[in-house]
Amino acid sequence: MRRAVVATTGISALVVTLLALKPHQPPALASGAIRGPAAGPSAHPPTGGASGAPAGTGTFTGDPVDTSYGTVQVAVTLAKGRITAVKVLRAPDGNGRDRQIASYALPRLTQEAIGAQSAHIDAVSGASYTSQGYVRSLQSALDQAHG
Template identity: 45%
Template sequence: MRRALLAITGLAASTTALVVLKGPPGATQTAQAVPPGPASPSPGEPAAPDVAPAPAASGAPASPRPGRSATPSRIPGTRDGGTSTRPTTAAPRRTTAAPRTTSATRTVTGPVVTNEYGNVQVQITVSGTRITKAVALELPDGGQSTQRSERVDAAYSGTSGQVVQRQSADLDTVSGATATSAAYQRSLQAAIDQAR
């Protein structure tokens, strides 16, 4: 039993001496006296050697985990007051996505919608997400259809018509031009859907 305790104490002392003498590659350190091991413990008490873990024997220093950087830092309480490579957590980089710009002005044309009086087609100009202008590219023509179409165009189209004011296809029906109003709104709604 006594031999086993002496063997453990001797092993602990020699391991400590190796750890102290072996430094990081390229660095020289002076050997320091190893304090004597504890007095032989009384029977029944286990020997608790004060041994630092031995470094890896691969010859190359272990690389830190991804996301961490190895920086030398002073470790308080070391016998030589030296430095040790201790991984420190690097602050994560915050990146913000650039806001999506929708300020480009573009023109969107709705489909041709046919009713019993003729064809209706609407084109809108959009700046960002806002409708800035509406134009009737095609409206029924001939006889009373021309008068109805002019009233629908005057109420809905332009830069100050109902389309720009309401920013939607939810428009008041022009009296006496119900079919043309409905066709205008359908073509307009399709153009708004394309612009989104």
């Protein structure tokens, strides 16, 4: 009986330690320098943000990011440097499952981006490729706004 208590306590301590060490964000998503073949200067100029407007004001279109399941592209609207809206311009839609994943993942990613006021957000479980594409496109739009 004593061995079972010691073993259970040891395993519980190990699980708690491992959970405490788990990063909040995947390392690839945590860095702002995520670049891939689809990244780089955008061919889409920002809309809004007319001359005389404060830096970081207007709507900025992110780069289209190709994922294993389709292309993801977003446009971010900023007011005085704050994210006020994110519009999904392109999302994976090759089949019903892709559309289903996009329909639950993209609103959550948008909500997180507005709450975090950055592209440093958690991926949605079950939609890791779509999440990565979203983050990369969002980051490119934010880079345009601030660059």
